[in-house]
Amino acid sequence: RSKSFFKKYGIRQIDTSAAVSKLDIFLGRKGLPLADDFAYQTMGGEKYCGVSEMGNNMIIIKDLELLKKILIKDFDHFVDRRDFLDSERTFKRMLPSLKGDEWKGVRAEVIPIFKTGKIRKMMEIFNKVGKMWVADFKEKAASSRDGSAIIEALPTVNAYTIDVIASAIFGIQSETIKNPNSTFAKMATKMSEPSKWQLIKIVFFLQFPKFASKVLQMQIIDEDVRNYFEGILEQGLKARMSGSIENRNDVLQLLVEAKKNEIKNAGEKKQWLTEQVMISTAFALFIAGFSTTSSTIIFAVYALAIDQDMQDELRNEVDKIVRTDGTLDYDELSTLVYLEMVLCEVLRKYPPAARLERRCVKDYKDSESGLFVQEGVTIAIPMYSIHHDPKYYENPEKFDPEHFNPKNKAKRSSYAYMPFGIGPRNCIGLRLGLVQTKVAIAQLVHFFRIEPTKKTPIPIEHTWIGYGMIPPKGLELKLTPIKNKTNTSF
Numbered sequence: 243r244s245k246s247f248f249k250k251y252g253i254r255q256i257d258t259s260a261a262v263s264k265l266d267i268f269l270g271r272k273g274l275p276l277a278d279d280f281a282y283q284t285m286g287g288e289k290y291c292g293v294s295e296m297g298n299n300m301i302i303i304k305d306l307e308l309l310k311k312i313l314i315k316d317f318d319h320f321v322d323r324r325d326f327l328d329s330e331r332t333f334k335r336m337l338p339s340l341k342g343d344e345w346k347g348v349r350a351e352v353i354p355i356f357k358t359g360k361i362r363k364m365m366e367i368f369n370k371v372g373k374m375w376v377a378d379f380k381e382k383a384a385s386s387r388d389g390s391a392i393i394e395a396l397p398t399v400n401a402y403t404i405d406v407i408a409s410a411i412f413g414i415q416s417e418t419i420k421n422p423n424s425t426f427a428k429m430a431t432k433m434s435e436p437s438k439w440q441l442i443k444i445v446f447f448l449q450f451p452k453f454a455s456k457v458l459q460m461q462i463i464d465e466d467v468r469n470y471f472e473g474i475l476e477q478g479l480k481a482r483m484s485g486s487i488e489n490r491n492d493v494l495q496l497l498v499e500a501k502k503n504e505i506k507n508a509g510e511k512k513q514w515l516t517e518q519v520m521i522s523t524a525f526a527l528f529i530a531g532f533s534t535t536s537s538t539i540i541f542a543v544y545a546l547a548i549d550q551d552m553q554d555e556l557r558n559e560v561d562k563i564v565r566t567d568g569t570l571d572y573d574e575l576s577t578l579v580y581l582e583m584v585l586c587e588v589l590r591k592y593p594p595a596a597r598l599e600r601r602c603v604k605d606y607k608d609s610e611s612g613l614f615v616q617e618g619v620t621i622a623i624p625m626y627s628i629h630h631d632p633k634y635y636e637n638p639e640k641f642d643p644e645h646f647n648p649k650n651k652a653k654r655s656s657y658a659y660m661p662f663g664i665g666p667r668n669c670i671g672l673r674l675g676l677v678q679t680k681v682a683i684a685q686l687v688h689f690f691r692i693e694p695t696k697k698t699p700i701p702i703e704h705t706w707i708g709y710g711m712i713p714p715k716g717l718e719l720k721l722t723p724i725k726n727k728t729n730t731s732f
């Protein structure tokens with residue numbers, strides 16, 4: 243079926259099943275970006291090719307100019323993503339899965355929440371949580387025999403991210419760092435670590451989307467987790483709508499303000515923010531921002547542990563701006579050039595969401611490349627392969643922040659780097675994710691020397707879930723407080 247489909251449109255088809263089998267995906271042994279990579283390498287100098295992924299005909303784009311047209315210039319042909327996870331009551335109304343005009347309307351309402359001024363105000367939250375985090379490590383180090391804290395990266399970083407998000411989005415103090423067994427922490431962790439059964443369900447969705455969603459009414463997120471978070475969000479929204487909670491600086495408050503504006507301007511334009519859309523949007527921000535940010539922080543800390551020279555260079559830079567109470571200023575943080583380079587390199591080499599997707603919503607013809615895309619076909623942008631292509635990055639397998647020095651940046655197209663996506667449908671939480679990550683890393687390197695333990699896998703390892711690149715489980719690191727900074731009071 244796919245052979246005749248691609249032949250009809252003159253598109254070369256590449257079979258990726260030898261490189262990545264369905265079983266590999268089912269068992270989480272390999273991710274979809276590795277199948278993209280096989281096609282990317284096999285394509286040679288061609289600009290695009292067709293693949294059949296779990297029975298779906300998809301087009302993979304290699305050429306950066308064509309990619310730019312799809313993601314920006316001719317975006318009106320490629321507004322949507324594929325509709326998998328269709329049966330989810332919550333998912334269906336979430337920003338990442340909304341379609342066409344509804345997506346445009348909701349995105350326009352939500353985008354002001356992530357403007358620089360609002361993120362600057364959230365700095366108070368990042369600083370507060372960061373301080374608790376550092377204090378916890380210091381306590382652990384002080385009570386150990388050799389004065390160092392041994393941490394398991396995933397739960398430790400998740401605790402920080404959960405506390406930040408709980409406060410920044412839900413407006414609640416989850417205190418996961420202090421109490422990792424709280425209900426909020428347990429539910430968030432359950433959501434972020436898909437079980438084998440959930441992985442199987444995701445692959446089943448990919449293979450038979452209509453049957454899974456319409457006939458079986460399959461759900462990915464467990465009912466108890468969804469009910470728990472929806473309950474908190476519903477209560478939080480009601481309290482802010484009625485004015486019983488005021489003057490908060492969290493996403494729920496900002497959503498309520500957007501809703502009140504909509505009501506004020508009713509009659510002039512359509513109202514997109516229904517109660518369900520607001521709950522789903524806030525939940526989507528939590529889901530989309532949680533594992534991505536955690537993975538970025540973990541990969542960064544892991545890379546720093548392995549390269550002590552890089553860590554020293556970063557510490558020298560960071561030490562200049564960390565205040566004696568351990569807090570950081572938003573504007574000063576933005577001036578740290580080396581921190582930015584390290585983070586860019588983390589997101590190049592280990593992009594947490596390693597493939598972009600768009601669904602063609604009206605037939606598309608690009609006369610320059612000869613590409614024809616029929617309505618309904620999914621386009622995949624192989625971010626992982628582009629980020630690892632020696633054409634754009636010299637020695638791409640080497641972790642080297644110098645890939646992002648001004649000279650090297652000027653040598654390549656800016657479209658060869660896309661960890662947050664590109665164009666009108668890129669990541670809405672880009673600034674929030676970056677600042678949150680920067681604060682965590684700056685505070686850690688300021689107060690601690692980060693080292694691998696005997697159990698830390700070297701070179702750096704990673705695993706895959708679907709498109710997601712994630713750090714290995716059970717990753718152990720050693721944090722030793724830096725002497726002259728240990729007396730800082732918290």
Ligand code: HEM
Nearest residue numbers: 338527530531534535595662663664667668669670671675
């Ligand atoms: C380092 C952290 C993060 C990374 C690497 C990341 C990456 C991405 C990527 C690759 C996309 C798809 C973009 C595209 O298709 O062009 C995306 C979309 C999205 N991200 Fe992020 N993200 C991060 C943090 C966050 C945070 C903190 C939030 C919110 C609090 C967030 C909310 C979203 C949403 C809502 C979308 C869908 C946007 C839409 O469809 O209009 N992300 N993200």
